[in-house]
Protein backbone atom coordinates (compact mmCIF):
# COMPACT_ATOMS: atom_id res chain seq x y z
CA UNK A 89 0.00 0.00 0.00
CA UNK A 90 3.00 2.23 -0.31
CA UNK A 91 3.26 2.91 3.42
CA UNK A 92 5.78 0.23 4.30
CA UNK A 93 8.75 -1.48 2.73
CA UNK A 94 7.94 -5.14 2.11
CA UNK A 95 11.01 -7.18 3.01
CA UNK A 96 10.22 -10.80 3.92
CA UNK A 97 13.15 -12.45 5.69
CA UNK A 98 14.64 -8.99 6.42
CA UNK A 99 16.94 -9.38 3.44
CA UNK A 100 17.61 -5.65 3.19
CA UNK A 101 16.29 -4.10 6.38
CA UNK A 102 18.55 -2.98 9.22
CA UNK A 103 16.51 -3.11 12.41
CA UNK A 104 19.08 -1.55 14.73
CA UNK A 105 22.47 0.07 15.08
CA UNK A 106 25.12 -2.06 16.77
CA UNK A 107 28.77 -1.70 17.75
CA UNK A 108 29.32 -5.36 18.62
CA UNK A 109 29.96 -7.42 15.47
CA UNK A 110 30.78 -6.56 11.87
CA UNK A 111 30.32 -8.96 8.96
CA UNK A 112 31.48 -8.38 5.40
CA UNK A 113 29.69 -11.24 3.67
CA UNK A 114 31.20 -10.66 0.23
CA UNK A 115 34.74 -10.94 1.53
CA UNK A 116 34.18 -13.47 4.32
CA UNK A 117 35.16 -11.11 7.16
CA UNK A 118 33.90 -11.34 10.74
CA UNK A 119 35.05 -8.87 13.40
CA UNK A 120 34.05 -8.73 17.06
CA UNK A 121 34.49 -5.19 18.38
CA UNK A 122 36.95 -4.79 15.50
CA UNK A 123 39.02 -7.92 16.17
CA UNK A 124 39.11 -10.60 13.42
CA UNK A 125 37.59 -13.91 14.45
CA UNK A 126 40.70 -15.78 13.26
CA UNK A 127 42.88 -13.85 15.73
CA UNK A 128 40.44 -14.28 18.59
CA UNK A 129 40.19 -18.03 17.95
CA UNK A 130 43.97 -18.32 17.86
CA UNK A 131 45.06 -16.00 20.65
CA UNK A 132 42.16 -15.42 22.99
CA UNK A 133 39.90 -17.60 25.12
CA UNK A 134 36.14 -17.73 25.43
CA UNK A 135 35.76 -15.78 28.66
CA UNK A 136 37.99 -13.02 27.30
CA UNK A 137 35.81 -12.91 24.17
CA UNK A 138 32.76 -12.71 26.44
CA UNK A 139 34.29 -9.71 28.21
CA UNK A 140 35.11 -8.12 24.86
CA UNK A 141 31.62 -8.58 23.42
CA UNK A 142 29.96 -7.30 26.56
CA UNK A 143 32.25 -4.37 27.33
CA UNK A 144 33.64 -3.32 23.97
CA UNK A 145 37.33 -3.69 24.86
CA UNK A 146 39.68 -6.52 25.70
CA UNK A 147 40.24 -6.74 29.47
CA UNK A 148 43.49 -5.86 31.20
CA UNK A 149 45.04 -8.78 33.12
CA UNK A 150 43.43 -7.48 36.31
CA UNK A 151 40.02 -6.98 34.70
CA UNK A 152 40.20 -10.46 33.24
CA UNK A 153 41.03 -12.08 36.56
CA UNK A 154 38.14 -10.28 38.22
CA UNK A 155 35.77 -11.26 35.39
CA UNK A 156 36.79 -14.93 35.49
CA UNK A 157 36.36 -14.98 39.29
CA UNK A 158 32.97 -13.35 39.04
CA UNK A 159 31.79 -15.88 36.47
CA UNK A 160 33.10 -18.71 38.68
CA UNK A 161 31.01 -17.38 41.56
CA UNK A 162 27.81 -17.77 39.58
CA UNK A 163 28.23 -21.26 38.11
CA UNK A 164 25.83 -23.12 40.41
CA UNK A 165 22.10 -23.14 39.76
CA UNK A 166 19.50 -22.92 42.51
CA UNK A 167 18.81 -26.39 43.95
CA UNK A 168 15.12 -25.93 43.24
CA UNK A 169 15.89 -25.45 39.56
CA UNK A 170 17.41 -28.94 39.54
CA UNK A 171 13.93 -30.26 40.30
CA UNK A 172 12.63 -28.87 37.00
CA UNK A 173 14.49 -31.54 35.07
CA UNK A 174 12.44 -34.31 36.65
CA UNK A 175 9.34 -32.98 34.89
CA UNK A 176 10.82 -33.82 31.49
CA UNK A 177 10.88 -37.18 29.77
CA UNK A 178 14.35 -38.68 29.84
CA UNK A 179 14.33 -38.86 26.03
CA UNK A 180 13.20 -35.24 25.56
CA UNK A 181 15.34 -33.30 23.11
CA UNK A 182 17.87 -31.33 25.18
CA UNK A 183 16.95 -28.12 23.31
CA UNK A 184 13.37 -28.54 24.54
CA UNK A 185 14.67 -28.84 28.08
CA UNK A 186 16.96 -25.83 27.60
CA UNK A 187 14.03 -23.66 26.45
CA UNK A 188 12.27 -24.64 29.67
CA UNK A 189 15.04 -24.40 32.25
CA UNK A 190 16.67 -21.22 30.93
CA UNK A 191 13.24 -19.57 30.78
CA UNK A 192 12.68 -20.81 34.34
CA UNK A 193 15.73 -18.82 35.52
CA UNK A 194 13.49 -15.77 35.13
CA UNK A 195 11.41 -17.08 38.04
CA UNK A 196 14.52 -16.97 40.25
CA UNK A 197 15.77 -13.56 39.10
CA UNK A 198 12.85 -11.29 38.45
CA UNK A 199 11.40 -9.44 41.44
CA UNK A 200 14.34 -7.20 42.31
CA UNK A 201 15.64 -6.88 38.75
CA UNK A 202 15.81 -3.40 37.22
CA UNK A 203 16.73 -3.73 33.55
CA UNK A 204 17.38 0.01 33.36
CA UNK A 205 20.24 -0.32 35.83
CA UNK A 206 23.52 -1.15 34.01
CA UNK A 207 24.82 -3.05 37.04
CA UNK A 208 21.72 -5.24 37.16
CA UNK A 209 22.11 -5.96 33.45
CA UNK A 210 25.75 -6.84 33.98
CA UNK A 211 24.84 -9.33 36.74
CA UNK A 212 22.26 -10.96 34.43
CA UNK A 213 25.03 -11.45 31.87
CA UNK A 214 27.37 -12.97 34.50
CA UNK A 215 24.66 -15.35 35.65
CA UNK A 216 23.88 -16.49 32.14
CA UNK A 217 27.49 -16.97 31.03
CA UNK A 218 28.18 -18.91 34.23
CA UNK A 219 25.06 -21.07 34.40
CA UNK A 220 24.64 -22.11 30.77
CA UNK A 221 27.35 -24.82 30.89
CA UNK A 222 25.89 -26.12 34.17
CA UNK A 223 22.38 -26.33 32.69
CA UNK A 224 23.62 -27.80 29.41
CA UNK A 225 25.53 -30.54 31.21
CA UNK A 226 22.52 -31.20 33.45
CA UNK A 227 20.42 -31.84 30.32
CA UNK A 228 22.88 -34.50 29.22
CA UNK A 229 23.23 -36.10 32.65
CA UNK A 230 19.46 -36.25 32.98
CA UNK A 231 19.12 -37.96 29.60
CA UNK A 232 21.53 -40.75 30.58
CA UNK A 233 20.28 -41.12 34.15
CA UNK A 234 23.50 -40.03 35.84
CA UNK A 235 23.71 -37.65 38.81
CA UNK A 236 24.23 -33.97 38.09
CA UNK A 237 27.80 -32.82 38.62
CA UNK A 238 28.33 -29.58 40.51
CA UNK A 239 30.63 -27.09 38.77
CA UNK A 240 34.23 -26.99 39.90
CA UNK A 241 35.44 -23.43 39.92
CA UNK A 242 39.19 -24.00 39.83
CA UNK A 243 38.83 -25.37 36.29
CA UNK A 244 38.72 -23.30 33.13
CA UNK A 245 35.33 -22.68 31.50
CA UNK A 246 35.83 -25.47 28.93
CA UNK A 247 37.35 -27.91 31.42
CA UNK A 248 34.54 -27.36 33.88
CA UNK A 249 31.96 -28.01 31.18
CA UNK A 250 33.64 -31.25 30.08
CA UNK A 251 33.90 -32.43 33.67
CA UNK A 252 30.22 -31.71 34.31
CA UNK A 253 29.39 -33.61 31.11
CA UNK A 254 31.59 -36.64 31.49
CA UNK A 255 32.68 -36.84 35.13
CA UNK A 256 30.85 -38.82 37.80
CA UNK A 257 30.88 -38.40 41.56
CA UNK A 258 32.48 -41.82 41.98
CA UNK A 259 35.69 -41.29 39.98
CA UNK A 260 38.15 -38.51 39.33
CA UNK A 261 37.82 -37.10 35.84
CA UNK A 262 40.98 -36.03 34.05
CA UNK A 263 40.13 -33.37 31.50
CA UNK A 264 42.11 -33.79 28.29
CA UNK A 265 43.63 -30.31 27.59
CA UNK A 266 43.35 -30.85 23.81
CA UNK A 267 39.62 -31.38 24.11
CA UNK A 268 39.21 -28.48 26.53
CA UNK A 269 41.00 -26.14 24.12
CA UNK A 270 38.90 -27.43 21.20
CA UNK A 271 35.76 -26.86 23.25
CA UNK A 272 36.87 -23.32 24.04
CA UNK A 273 37.50 -22.61 20.36
CA UNK A 274 34.05 -23.90 19.43
CA UNK A 275 32.59 -21.55 22.07
CA UNK A 276 34.54 -18.61 20.58
CA UNK A 277 33.50 -19.38 17.00
CA UNK A 278 29.82 -19.36 17.96
CA UNK A 279 29.93 -16.41 20.37
CA UNK A 280 28.17 -13.80 18.23
CA UNK A 281 27.03 -13.21 14.68
CA UNK A 282 25.12 -9.90 14.67
CA UNK A 283 21.42 -9.91 13.75
CA UNK A 284 20.78 -13.59 12.99
CA UNK A 285 17.33 -15.06 13.70
CA UNK A 286 17.97 -15.90 17.35
CA UNK A 287 19.73 -12.64 18.24
CA UNK A 288 17.01 -10.63 16.52
CA UNK A 289 14.50 -12.67 18.52
CA UNK A 290 16.25 -11.82 21.79
CA UNK A 291 16.37 -8.13 20.86
CA UNK A 292 12.71 -8.14 19.84
CA UNK A 293 11.59 -9.98 22.99
CA UNK A 294 13.79 -7.64 25.04
CA UNK A 295 12.30 -4.58 23.37
CA UNK A 296 9.09 -5.04 25.36
CA UNK A 297 11.06 -4.87 28.62
CA UNK A 298 10.68 -8.61 29.24
CA UNK A 299 12.81 -10.51 31.73
CA UNK A 300 16.25 -11.21 30.15
CA UNK A 301 16.26 -14.90 31.05
CA UNK A 302 12.91 -15.30 29.31
CA UNK A 303 14.34 -13.39 26.31
CA UNK A 304 17.28 -15.80 26.13
CA UNK A 305 14.83 -18.72 26.21
CA UNK A 306 13.16 -17.13 23.16
CA UNK A 307 16.59 -17.01 21.49
CA UNK A 308 17.15 -20.68 22.26
CA UNK A 309 13.83 -21.53 20.61
CA UNK A 310 14.75 -19.57 17.48
CA UNK A 311 18.18 -21.16 17.35
CA UNK A 312 16.82 -24.70 17.46
CA UNK A 313 15.62 -24.82 13.83
CA UNK A 314 17.74 -26.66 11.24
CA UNK A 315 18.09 -23.53 9.09
CA UNK A 316 19.90 -21.88 12.04
CA UNK A 317 21.69 -23.54 14.98
CA UNK A 318 20.04 -26.91 14.46
CA UNK A 319 22.19 -27.28 11.33
CA UNK A 320 25.15 -28.71 13.29
CA UNK A 321 23.04 -31.68 14.39
CA UNK A 322 21.56 -31.97 10.89
CA UNK A 323 25.05 -32.07 9.31
CA UNK A 324 26.07 -35.13 11.30
CA UNK A 325 22.75 -36.82 10.59
CA UNK A 326 23.29 -36.07 6.90
CA UNK A 327 26.85 -37.47 6.94
CA UNK A 328 25.47 -40.57 8.65
CA UNK A 329 22.80 -40.89 6.00
CA UNK A 330 25.32 -40.50 3.18
CA UNK A 331 27.24 -43.31 4.86
CA UNK A 332 29.79 -43.82 2.11
CA UNK A 333 31.71 -41.48 -0.21
CA UNK A 334 30.26 -43.23 -3.23
CA UNK A 335 26.78 -41.94 -2.27
CA UNK A 336 27.86 -38.26 -2.28
CA UNK A 337 26.81 -37.53 -5.90
CA UNK A 338 23.29 -38.78 -5.17
CA UNK A 339 22.96 -36.35 -2.24
CA UNK A 340 24.42 -33.49 -4.26
CA UNK A 341 21.76 -34.12 -6.93
CA UNK A 342 19.04 -34.21 -4.25
CA UNK A 343 20.25 -30.85 -2.89
CA UNK A 344 20.08 -29.33 -6.37
CA UNK A 345 16.63 -30.67 -7.19
CA UNK A 346 14.13 -27.78 -6.83
CA UNK A 347 11.36 -30.32 -6.15
CA UNK A 348 13.24 -31.93 -3.28
CA UNK A 349 13.23 -30.04 0.06
CA UNK A 350 16.62 -31.57 0.96
CA UNK A 351 19.45 -29.06 1.38
CA UNK A 352 23.10 -29.65 1.94
CA UNK A 353 23.28 -28.98 5.66
CA UNK A 354 26.16 -26.79 6.78
CA UNK A 355 26.19 -25.07 3.38
CA UNK A 356 25.02 -21.60 2.48
CA UNK A 357 24.49 -18.47 4.50
CA UNK A 358 22.28 -15.41 4.25
CA UNK A 359 25.16 -12.99 4.66
CA UNK A 360 28.28 -14.83 3.50
CA UNK A 361 28.58 -15.10 -0.25
CA UNK A 362 32.09 -16.35 0.28
CA UNK A 363 33.73 -18.71 2.76
CA UNK A 364 32.36 -18.34 6.27
CA UNK A 365 35.58 -17.37 8.11
CA UNK A 366 34.41 -19.42 11.10
CA UNK A 367 34.20 -22.52 8.88
CA UNK A 368 37.84 -22.11 7.86
CA UNK A 369 38.99 -22.01 11.50
CA UNK A 370 36.63 -24.86 12.33
CA UNK A 371 38.04 -27.06 9.57
CA UNK A 372 41.60 -26.37 10.74
CA UNK A 373 40.60 -27.11 14.35
CA UNK A 374 38.91 -30.29 13.21
CA UNK A 375 42.08 -31.50 11.50
CA UNK A 376 44.19 -30.57 14.56
CA UNK A 377 41.90 -32.20 17.11
CA UNK A 378 41.33 -35.41 15.18
CA UNK A 379 45.08 -35.55 14.44
CA UNK A 380 45.97 -35.14 18.12
CA UNK A 381 43.46 -37.81 19.03
CA UNK A 382 44.87 -40.07 16.31
CA UNK A 383 41.52 -40.38 14.52
CA UNK A 384 42.26 -38.27 11.44
CA UNK A 385 40.86 -41.05 9.25
CA UNK A 386 37.42 -40.64 10.81
CA UNK A 387 35.03 -41.76 8.03
CA UNK A 388 32.62 -38.86 8.58
CA UNK A 389 35.48 -36.36 8.27
CA UNK A 390 36.56 -38.00 5.03
CA UNK A 391 33.00 -37.86 3.65
CA UNK A 392 32.66 -34.22 4.76
CA UNK A 393 35.88 -33.23 2.99
CA UNK A 394 34.90 -34.95 -0.24
CA UNK A 395 31.40 -33.54 -0.09
CA UNK A 396 32.80 -30.04 0.41
CA UNK A 397 35.17 -30.38 -2.51
CA UNK A 398 32.52 -31.73 -4.87
CA UNK A 399 30.03 -29.02 -3.88
CA UNK A 400 32.61 -26.23 -4.23
CA UNK A 401 33.25 -27.32 -7.83
CA UNK A 402 29.61 -27.85 -8.76
CA UNK A 403 28.03 -25.15 -10.91
CA UNK A 404 24.82 -25.07 -8.82
CA UNK A 405 26.69 -24.16 -5.62
CA UNK A 406 29.22 -21.92 -7.38
CA UNK A 407 26.49 -19.89 -9.10
CA UNK A 408 24.56 -19.39 -5.85
CA UNK A 409 27.77 -18.66 -3.89
CA UNK A 410 27.05 -21.46 -1.41
CA UNK A 411 30.04 -22.24 0.81
CA UNK A 412 30.47 -24.32 3.96
CA UNK A 413 29.30 -22.46 7.06
CA UNK A 414 30.31 -22.69 10.73
CA UNK A 415 28.19 -25.79 11.27
CA UNK A 416 29.79 -27.92 8.57
CA UNK A 417 32.80 -29.12 10.59
CA UNK A 418 31.79 -28.31 14.18
CA UNK A 419 29.79 -31.53 14.62
CA UNK A 420 32.75 -33.70 13.70
CA UNK A 421 34.85 -32.06 16.42
CA UNK A 422 32.02 -32.29 18.94
CA UNK A 423 31.58 -35.96 18.14
CA UNK A 424 35.32 -36.55 18.61
CA UNK A 425 35.05 -34.85 22.01
CA UNK A 426 32.30 -37.34 22.88
CA UNK A 427 29.32 -34.96 22.76
CA UNK A 428 26.19 -36.75 21.53
CA UNK A 429 24.59 -35.38 18.37
CA UNK A 430 21.42 -34.12 20.03
CA UNK A 431 23.57 -31.90 22.31
CA UNK A 432 25.25 -30.05 19.43
CA UNK A 433 22.70 -27.26 19.23
CA UNK A 434 22.80 -26.92 23.01
CA UNK A 435 26.54 -26.21 22.70
CA UNK A 436 25.71 -23.56 20.10
CA UNK A 437 23.14 -22.04 22.49
CA UNK A 438 25.62 -22.06 25.36
CA UNK A 439 28.24 -20.30 23.22
CA UNK A 440 25.80 -17.80 21.66
CA UNK A 441 24.38 -16.72 25.03
CA UNK A 442 27.09 -14.06 25.33
CA UNK A 443 26.10 -12.66 21.92
CA UNK A 444 22.43 -12.63 22.86
CA UNK A 445 22.95 -10.94 26.21
CA UNK A 446 25.43 -8.43 24.77
CA UNK A 447 22.84 -7.40 22.19
CA UNK A 448 20.12 -7.28 24.85
CA UNK A 449 22.39 -5.09 26.96
CA UNK A 450 23.25 -2.85 24.01
CA UNK A 451 19.55 -2.47 23.23
CA UNK A 452 18.81 -1.31 26.77
CA UNK A 453 21.89 0.94 26.94
CA UNK A 454 20.77 3.02 23.96
CA UNK A 455 17.63 4.99 23.12
CA UNK A 456 15.19 2.31 22.02
CA UNK A 457 11.71 1.50 20.85
CA UNK A 458 9.59 -1.62 21.10
CA UNK A 459 10.03 -3.72 17.94
CA UNK A 460 6.85 -3.83 15.94
CA UNK A 461 7.10 -4.96 12.30
CA UNK A 462 4.22 -4.14 9.99
CA UNK A 463 2.61 -6.48 7.46
CA UNK A 464 0.95 -6.43 4.08
CA UNK A 465 -2.58 -7.63 4.73
CA UNK A 466 -3.69 -10.09 2.03
CA UNK A 467 -6.82 -11.51 3.70
CA UNK A 468 -10.55 -10.96 3.24
CA UNK A 469 -12.08 -7.51 2.93
CA UNK A 470 -14.51 -6.49 5.66
CA UNK A 471 -17.69 -8.63 5.50
CA UNK A 472 -20.80 -9.15 7.61
CA UNK A 473 -21.27 -12.03 10.02
CA UNK A 474 -23.96 -14.36 8.52
CA UNK A 475 -27.44 -13.38 9.70
Ligand code: CMC
Pocket residue numbers: 097284314315316317318319343344350351352353354355356357358359408410413414415
Ligand atom coordinates in the same frame (compact mmCIF):
# COMPACT_ATOMS: atom_id res chain seq x y z
N1 CMC B 1 21.68 -26.70 -0.23
C1 CMC B 1 21.14 -26.58 -1.48
N2 CMC B 1 20.69 -25.41 -1.97
C2 CMC B 1 20.76 -24.33 -1.19
C3 CMC B 1 21.32 -24.39 0.11
C4 CMC B 1 21.80 -25.63 0.57
N3 CMC B 1 22.34 -25.74 1.79
N4 CMC B 1 21.27 -23.15 0.67
C5 CMC B 1 20.70 -22.36 -0.23
N5 CMC B 1 20.39 -23.06 -1.36
C6 CMC B 1 19.83 -22.53 -2.61
C7 CMC B 1 18.34 -22.27 -2.47
O1 CMC B 1 17.59 -23.40 -2.84
C8 CMC B 1 18.17 -21.11 -3.41
O2 CMC B 1 18.19 -21.61 -4.72
P1 CMC B 1 17.27 -20.92 -5.88
O3 CMC B 1 17.81 -19.54 -6.03
O4 CMC B 1 17.43 -21.79 -7.07
O5 CMC B 1 15.85 -20.92 -5.34
C9 CMC B 1 19.45 -20.31 -3.24
O6 CMC B 1 20.44 -21.26 -2.84
C10 CMC B 1 19.35 -19.21 -2.19
O7 CMC B 1 18.89 -19.78 -0.98
P2 CMC B 1 17.97 -19.04 0.06
O8 CMC B 1 17.18 -20.04 0.82
O9 CMC B 1 17.23 -17.92 -0.62
O10 CMC B 1 19.06 -18.39 1.01
P3 CMC B 1 18.81 -17.82 2.44
O11 CMC B 1 19.79 -16.73 2.62
O12 CMC B 1 17.39 -17.47 2.65
O13 CMC B 1 19.12 -19.07 3.38
C11 CMC B 1 20.28 -20.61 4.74
C12 CMC B 1 20.32 -19.23 4.08
C13 CMC B 1 21.47 -20.72 5.70
C14 CMC B 1 19.00 -20.77 5.55
C15 CMC B 1 20.37 -21.71 3.63
O14 CMC B 1 21.56 -21.57 2.91
C16 CMC B 1 20.24 -23.13 4.21
O15 CMC B 1 19.11 -23.60 4.40
N6 CMC B 1 21.40 -23.81 4.49
C17 CMC B 1 21.35 -25.12 5.10
C18 CMC B 1 21.15 -24.98 6.61
C19 CMC B 1 22.38 -24.47 7.31
O16 CMC B 1 23.48 -24.94 7.11
N7 CMC B 1 22.16 -23.48 8.24
C20 CMC B 1 23.23 -22.94 9.07
C21 CMC B 1 23.51 -21.51 8.75
S1 CMC B 1 25.02 -20.91 9.51
C22 CMC B 1 24.80 -21.04 11.21
C23 CMC B 1 23.62 -20.29 11.73
O17 CMC B 1 23.32 -19.19 11.27
O18 CMC B 1 22.99 -20.80 12.63
